Amino acid sequence: MQRLIYLIAYPILLIISILPFRILYILSDFVFFFVYYVFGYRKKVVRENLALALPHLSAKERLVIEKKSYSHLCDMFLEMIKTMGISNKEIDKRFVFKNLEVYKSLEKEGKSIALMCSHYASYEWVISMNSKIEYEGYALYKPIQNKYFDNLVRKIRSKFKAHLLPIDKSILLIDNNFHKNIKSLYGFASDQSPIVRLNTYWTKFMDIEVPVYVGAEMLSKKFDMNVIFLKVKKLKRGFYEAEFEIISTNVKEVPNFGITDMYLRKVEDQIMEAPEYYFWTHNRWKHKDRNPKFLKPKK
Template sequence: MQFLLFLLVYPLLLSISILPFRILYLLSDLVYFIVYHIFGYRKKVVRENLALALPHLSDAERLSIERKSYKYLCDMFLEMIKTLTISKSEMAKRFVFTNLDEYLKLEKEGKSIALLCAHYASYEWAVSMNSKITVKGYGIYKKINNKYFDKLVRKIRSKFEADLIPINKTAEIIAHNHANGIQSLYGFVSDQSPQLRTFNYWHTFMGIEVPVYVGAEMLSKKYDMNVIFLKVNKVKRGFYKADLEVLSTNVKDVPDFQIMDIFLDKVEELILQAPEFYLWTHKRWKHRGKKPTA
């Protein structure tokens, strides 16, 4: 059944991926109309998230952000499909790293590097960074249940010299690379909500206390990695610029959880600057009010 689904869907994805960008975005406008106006995909979740995170705005302002966010969500989805066939040169024009030299200086220190990202703007196209660096690049991801689509996603990323690590294999692979002296770059998308456990670290994000993924920080400290933040901004439709900001080059001296605090504060700054480019369809604040009392 999985293979049959793949056979049915893959030709459609491939056909979409070869469309010129001008046609691709016309298709995105149509998809937006269907997703937002006809099906109302996760509209209740988005409205609740916007009301929680942006209470200082009026209903009309939040409605405007809601519509813009759905338009961008459709753009991003089709841009992800475009990655199937986009050339490295075209990607380099559309996703520009403004200060890659600063990053390359960190590589010369010999340490591995943890790259913290958010579900903001074109975080999927950040994979193109792997074709510009000199160390081995990995992306931490949630494995797709359909093994054929999972293999396809891995193949797409390999075009930009990136390997994907399933979340449950992250610690094992980082430990192996460290033990064998393999300097690497690890990309963590760390702004979504973790499962509630006996212990969670909590941080105030967009004015609400939420549990936080701390794996990136803990692994960085364990293996003495430098930590950087990928700040992505949309320039215009289909074009982005990315700044690489150093969060720490001496993580073992940083108090526990401070790196994640700084990371989430930077994500919050991006959201307040242009909230329509955040992924509001995820239930980021679903655990609010569940923090255990001492």
């Protein structure tokens, strides 16, 4: 069944990938109409998230952000497919790293690098960075259940020298690279909601107490990596600008969870600048009332 679904979908994806951008965005507007107005995809989740994260805005202002966020979501989905056929020259024109020298200065220090980013703007096109660096680049990800689509995604990423690293295999590979002195760049998108366990770290995100991922901090300290944040801006439709911000070059001196908290503050600032480009369809705050520290014991 997985193979059949892939064989049906692949020709459609291939056709979309060769469309001129002008036609691509006309298609995106068409998709937006059905996703937002006809199917109402996760509209309840989006509205709840916006109300929680942006309570200072009026319902009318949040509705404007809501519609813009769905439009951007459709753009980004089609841009992701477009990556199948996009050239290095084209993606370099559309996704610009404005201060790559900051990253390269860290490579010269001779330590591996943890790059932290969020599900904001075009997190898919960050992979173009790998064609501009000396280190091996790995992006930690959760594999797609359909193995054929998963292989396709890996193949697309390989065009830009990017390696997709399944989360459950990340520690083993990073440990191996560390002991073989293979300097690498590891990309973490750490703004989603983890499984809640007794030892889960809870902190404020958009002023709401939530569980957060600490894997990037844990691994950067264990293997003594420099840590940077990649802030992405959407300049206009199909054009983005990314800027590196150093979080720490001496991670072992940072108090526990300090790196995670600094990262979250940067994500919050990014969201507040232009909230319509955040990934609001994910139920990021679903565990907000489940912190074990505050739950009343059952009688």
